[in-house]
Amino acid sequence: MKIKGPSFDVMLEECFDASTLEDYEILREEYHILANSYWIMLGSLTCKSKCCVISNHPFIFQACANPGCPTGGIWSEWTTTDRCPTTCGSCSKAFHTRRCLTAEIECPCIGNDTRYYPCNTLSCVYPAQRTCCIPYVPMIINGSMTCGPLPKDPVVTSCCPAGGLWSNWGGYVRNSENTAFERTRRCLSEEAGCNCTTGNSVNTNKLCPCASFVDTYDTYFKNGTDILYTTSYNRELNLTTCIFWSLLYKTSDACSNWEPYTSTNVIRYWKKDAINYTEYRMADCNDPANQYFRAYCDFKTGYYRFYNTDDEVLGWKQVRILPPG
Known part of the structure; x- marks a missing residue:
C-alpha cells in the first residue's frame, strides 16, 4: 500500500506496538494529510492504537482506522x-x-x-x-x-497486531489445589497465524479477586450533621469463598425510624455506576436474632454483590442516629 505525501512517496511496511495517548502529540498542523481515512503526520510521533503501521520513511506514521483493533x-x-x-x-x-x-x-x-x-x-x-x-x-x-x-x-x-491479540479475561475460579483463584484468556489471533508473544494466558490471585469496599464513599453517605455511618467491628471475609459478612448494630442509636417503620436497621450502599446512594431496610431491631450485611464476590465482574438485592456494591454503611444535643 503506497501513500503519497506533499513531497514524498512511502511504502507502509511493518507493524509495531502502540504507546499511550500522551505520546501522541501534534507537532505541526500544516503537515497533516487525510489519506484513505488515516491521519499521516510529519514528525517523530508515537501511534496511540494497538495495531499501527510504520513506514520506511523515518517520520511517517499511520494509525489504524479503528484504534485498538486490527484493520x-x-x-x-x-x-x-x-x-x-x-x-x-x-x-x-x-x-x-x-x-x-x-x-x-x-x-x-x-x-x-x-x-x-x-x-x-x-x-x-x-x-x-x-x-x-x-x-x-x-x-x-x-x-x-x-x-x-x-x-x-x-x-x-490487516497486519498481525504486535504481540498478538488476546481475548478478554474470563471469570475467576478456585484452582484445583484450592490455593488461589485463577482466570484464563485465549490468543484470538493464533488461529490466523499471529501468535501472542506478550502476556500470559493464566492469571493467578491468592487473594479474593473483588475490589475491596471503598472507604472514601463514607463522605458521600452523609445527609446532614445528625447522621453517621459505621461498619460493625464484628466482620469477616472468607478468603476461600470470598463471602463477606458484617454484624449489624442493635443499639438505640442504630435502630432508627425509617419510612413507616420504627426501630429498624437501615443501611446505605453505593452501587457501581450510581450517582447517589441507595437505602435498604435490613431488619426489625425487635427481632432477637442477629442481623448481618452479606455480600459475595462476583468472580466475573470483580465486584462484591449485596446478597439481598444482588447489586454490585462499591461501599456501604449502617445508618446511626446521634442523640440530640
Missing part, C-alpha cells in the same frame, strides 16, 4: 463439513464458513462469513466425458492440473 478484523480459515458430490472438474460447490476471531472483543471483521466454493477442483481424467465442468478450464495451479480459475479471496490488509 478489517482477523478471520479464521474457511472450513466446511459438506461432502462434495462430484469427484473432479470443479463440478460442484461446498458451503464454507469462517469466524471473526476478533468479534468478541468488539473488533468487527470486514467481509462475509459464508461462501460457496468449488470442491474437488482437480481436472478429470479419461474416461471422463469432460476435463472440467463449465465455465472452468484446465490450468496449472500450485503445480497441479486444476479446473479454474478459482475465486480469489480479497487481499488481507
